[in-house]
Amino acid sequence: MAGAKNNAILLIVSPDKPGLVSAVSEFVYNHDGNIVDSDQHTDLETGTFLMRLEWEMGGFQLDRASLARELAPLAKKYRMDYSLHFSDRRSRMAILVSKYQHCLYDLLVRHTLGEIDVDIPLILSNHPDLREVAEHFGIPFHVVPVAAESKDKAEAEQLQLLREHQVDLVVLARYMQVLSPAFVAAYPNAIINIHHSFLPAFIGGKPYHQAYARGVKLIGATSHYVTAELDNGPIIEQSVARVTHRDRVEDLIRKGRDQEKIALAYAVRMHVERRVLTYNNKTVVFE
Amino acid sequence: MAGAKNNAILLIVSPDKPGLVSAVSEFVYNHDGNIVDSDQHTDLETGTFLMRLEWEMGGFQLDRASLARELAPLAKKYRMDYSLHFSDRRSRMAILVSKYQHCLYDLLVRHTLGEIDVDIPLILSNHPDLREVAEHFGIPFHVVPVAAESKDKAEAEQLQLLREHQVDLVVLARYMQVLSPAFVAAYPNAIINIHHSFLPAFIGGKPYHQAYARGVKLIGATSHYVTAELDNGPIIEQSVARVTHRDRVEDLIRKGRDQEKIALAYAVRMHVERRVLTYNNKTVVFE
């Protein structure tokens, strides 16, 4: 498990430039860093270079502050957009739910099993229904009712709670409210939603009903970062299941739940392991 | 293989009514028909009943003409929309192509292997490029150029050729022309197209480019009956493949070819085995 170790993870998005890989590898090696994982991708069309580099901090000659300081000139030289993470500093994840319980249970069981290595300081809901689930797993549960006429106030309260708990990742586990652009802006590339269709098919409400009406032979689920434009953020993962004429809408919903759980859990795990980079409204997932 | 035998296949779409199954089974049994396959489906929402019944004509007491005559009152009583097929009367399938060869090869190899039990009296193209492929498999190849200003005339010529060869199934194997409503009307539920996306995502032109731009993690192909409305006919089959950030548009096209072949070949096989029924712009596929 990533979190058990003391590793540094460097994520880079930059213009593609010769010597970059060599310079970064050398930087780590020269300070006695043992690289345990390295992934890179070049998008030739846009000339974008993306990299994820993970090395052990045990034995590394720089402490965290020095590392940040010494990395800066290199980053500047190559015009890197970069971030630095440490595997012993876990993500603090909030889960937002309404009444659907399958994704919530799924995330919490995976958390219990160590599949998702995060702290979960709170679960937030606009309904009280899932309190017992949260309590069973020992996670504080907060209810903030959301009504159309007081949504701003509700969001302010939600954001206040997230800040208080130092949340850096928000997971919408079938949360049935659309977040305002202001809320979204507070967590850029840090709100993960699960949409219950194979996007961009069936954007918006009741996608299983739409899928049934169209007579598709596969249904899907899509996990993505939330952006201001509904259901249009960078896609992290998609998952599909076969359906037949025998499946009514309620069967699509049932089969879809499994796809939702899988696509959401995968996205969350990839995110917290710092394996997802975004550019151009797309993701690169260094699995 | 279905065609090797002398079986009758009865396809029924009717209002759901008690006694229908019993009446039809009894009819076949009373004339000493041995039922070898029976499938049915009830769409409770619309009250529609669909059935496929296959029995051996060897030993059956009625010849084909008598069968049709004696079935009529039963069909009337239950207000059946029905059709009767005989497995020794093979479909006569025309393939329409342009320049892409993967689906054409795929269909012809499957035909050679006996997977698709039809006669193929001709291959029609708006380009001469694939003549050698047709000739290798011993199928007559006709070129009818299609230009925007003379499309009506071209279609008239195509339809004339199809009629001459008594074609009852038209397969568009990546044929790059849109058929006119008049052409489509000549072959209701008997023109199968392969669209290179997971419909209804990416309707229209260049779906792989659209998919690349959106950053999806799965691409797909959809085989469907052609109706007057572009890419909106009853879906017969859909197939998907995973893609990653490493896949450029040309990789999507390459990966997509496999899905196109699979989804198209499956649809054709199901159609010629009389396993596809349509209602409500959807299909029931009795696999």
Next chain:
Amino acid sequence: MAGAKNNAILLIVSPDKPGLVSAVSEFVYNHDGNIVDSDQHTDLETGTFLMRLEWEMGGFQLDRASLARELAPLAKKYRMDYSLHFSDRRSRMAILVSKYQHCLYDLLVRHTLGEIDVDIPLILSNHPDLREVAEHFGIPFHVVPVAAESKDKAEAEQLQLLREHQVDLVVLARYMQVLSPAFVAAYPNAIINIHHSFLPAFIGGKPYHQAYARGVKLIGATSHYVTAELDNGPIIEQSVARVTHRDRVEDLIRKGRDQEKIALAYAVRMHVERRVLTYNNKTVVFE
């Protein structure tokens, strides 16, 4: 949901004989039964006919006792091996577990959501670890320790508990003990196990370690009925996931958990909806 209705379900395994379908359909129709689902299969190789027929008891002219009585001569005539079920008489399912919690949670959440329409009178374990999970879902939890030297006694106690609770389906949700032939004989075709490999590959212990050592590119899970021969009972469902060289044994275990959950839950749902028939150490699943 099947259980919400009052339907009769007739399962038949018999020698293939003309007139059987007609006779059964007529029997139901003549007593005013409205058939809502009918599936059949003929195994031509062994001359075996299998059928599942479901009709509404509301409006049916026979009560349950009379139905059983009147069906008997028909069954005798066609030498049917048959069973009769009523959808308002739910299966009583016991879950046996050890320490792994993923399958247990999965089954209990699906039960909560109504996906698996059964009563669960008890959960049995050879360890106390999962008591809290059972309690959270309000299911009685019994611990019967199993040691090599006293296995007979432990099994006697388990069987006694199952009888007391009138259990008719036993689900081994990663239960880590091999059941004795005597135990198995008490529940023929009524004990469902999940084996964590794509059987018949990797029979026996530590299949994920075996899979890792062999360097396979797909791992799987298999749900099956338990018979006296280990890992060799009739297969109900199999599910696979891709793995790569990046996946260590612990990753196979993690990825495998999802497949185990899916293959087990599917098998249980099919069983309790009376959609699984067995013959010749195989299953027919009328999905």
Next chain:
Amino acid sequence: MAGAKNNAILLIVSPDKPGLVSAVSEFVYNHDGNIVDSDQHTDLETGTFLMRLEWEMGGFQLDRASLARELAPLAKKYRMDYSLHFSDRRSRMAILVSKYQHCLYDLLVRHTLGEIDVDIPLILSNHPDLREVAEHFGIPFHVVPVAAESKDKAEAEQLQLLREHQVDLVVLARYMQVLSPAFVAAYPNAIINIHHSFLPAFIGGKPYHQAYARGVKLIGATSHYVTAELDNGPIIEQSVARVTHRDRVEDLIRKGRDQEKIALAYAVRMHVERRVLTYNNKTVVFE
């Protein structure tokens, strides 16, 4: 397409040692090589490091001979087992077939479409049946009959033909003869076979019959390098398809053909793009 460019590809298998990545990247960069693709993997269990590095030879300061010479000391220092390839030097691939045509057609159509960037100097068969297929694609076809009593002589003739045509990759496209250890030894990690089961299930002959008898719900195909031990070489790719009780052996064979084609073509493409490394009887596929 890889072959269109003039790239160098370096494949490394070595003991894991700090500084290796940095040293190799630096080596390429210092000679003005532009790295276009880099993949690496560390097997922590065995302490094995594997890497694939691809860079442009255009602008690179060393010619091929100098490159090989200057790389040697670096390779020695890190005890690398390595090989150097150039994308404009295509693999020379021989296809061995018997009577099955689906894999042969599949490979040749993909070759025509540019999916598999190789030269195919000959097709070898123990039967004359597929001569016309070879001729249609313009590939020389040689028949070398193989009888039990004269297998040595036949293999000597085959090897002679392969040498004459400077073949460096042998693909067994459902070739129905077992190669002798001596033949296998002539092409280490350069003979790719397609086995028609999900190995290690159903090793040996008639795997579809074995699968049917066992009642599995998924069938598969496995492409692997051939080693002296039958069906036990390093697995490159596996592919599966769902089957049901409705599928007879001939249906498994039909469905399996698609999986065979896909798993074989993928393995061949990965091999010729130098994306497959082997160690410990396993493969690493840098997709």
